[in-house]
Amino acid sequence: MEFVPSGKELSHFPFLKKAQDPIRSRFASLGKLLGTPKGEILVSEAVTRIREAVTPKKTRVPEVLASPEDEIAAYALARIIVSCINDKQLIDRLTRYEAERAYYFLVNEEEWNSSYVQGDGEYSRLWGAIADELNIRIAQDRMPVPDYVELVAPLHDDRYRLVNRHVVQGFVTVNKNERYELLRERIRVLLRRDLPHRVPKDICEQLAPHAADIKKVYQEQMLRQFGRVEESAFPPCMQALITALSAGTNLTHAGRFSLTAFLHNIGMDTTGIAELYARS
Template structure:
């Protein structure tokens, strides 16, 4: 499409190639840029973007109120992606991708039709249609939790899925999120990550603080049935599958249990191997450079790990949500 976006529009959609081209014209060397005053300003704004992505509240600032130069605002988007890539926390990467998608969607809601159409076209979605090809639809919706997005619940005619008013906006937001997520983590040179350590340290500290506030003291009696079943299997000497070991380790790590504590869970097995266990636990807990998010209930079911499902499981879609729910109940009763 032959449309030229001005600078105030480009900062709203920094993932567009036109936005990135604007930033590149002003940033020739990343190292030099980070050492400059404009680079310091952009890095501070990048940190703010990541903090906003971590925050449970979503507040998006009108682009006219943004005091940064357009090229620095767009550069902050690129630096934010570098920051989460250097940290390597998958949940943090997911949050940034979702934040940026929601931010773009916020601006698109009040955008001129031509610009809205251009942004959608740039990500491979036609805005004028009241239906979407089945193949495109199926690619977009696997992570959309509402049951109405399941293909079996849709009106499918002649190879296309009918869309209700407003649903296209949700699909555009999801498309942006998926595109951004596929691009991450970036391959950031070690030297750049070292240079960014003061900021990544702040971000990691805030994330850890949030985890502690969110989950608090570890309560094994609040574990979901699937995690209990895995622990019982370990105790009984059952050789867990790779996904089973991954599920329990990532779950325990996310709720704040340290590596030693996780290893002690595995030590309940009759054939416990300390060296092998520590290697696996450290890798899943971030020792390999990436921290992993525990699998959802849907993934647990796919791998045959959903066991002893109870009535409270019907309330949640993730083992972490179950754990949080159970802890809140016990807290109210105490």
């Protein structure tokens, strides 16, 4: 018989297909929803979720206080808001946060899930349902080599390199902790692949005040975490481009693109980048 996750289980893993079905009617007219008191509450919860994503020290508890429907809606709204902002680093922070959150709830499932039922081996039915939906084939602590190689490609830990693994008859051996870690990585990759959404302009305009607050918090967080941007610490090639720009040299398109991309990736905001180009 097919395993059907409860509302509580879906609220802990709101990216699952079954979690999205209950909120589709809510989002059918998102513009109207945002203008209601309930919409403001959901947006506030979504903003809190994004703030948590950009905070280095996470605070997670096994229980989720909001209703399952509100929790899932806040998850969806958070993805819409970061899509409106369309900042690569912020999107990466949110998707990593969601993957880590799912990992936490899976590892600690026996603490919060009164419906916990052990399924295949040491793993619950819920873990199996999530792995099936994400197309992760692991049985008896073994995983097909092609699946394993695809899954670990973004990981840089040497222990995941195939040359360091135990491979027998086309299967890679993985332990219990690694199963959870590989599932977390698959969640992160899939959630990142789907962003940014194509959000209607009028929706982004309604969410603009919240987006502005998030950008401000994120920039402040980046400043606390990495300090002020110091040009003297830039790579020589970037320093040369800035020197040329300050001297009034007309940089090539490739030069402007490289410099802008570099400054954006180290956390400089649009205003700071514009001021730099104003030297020219």
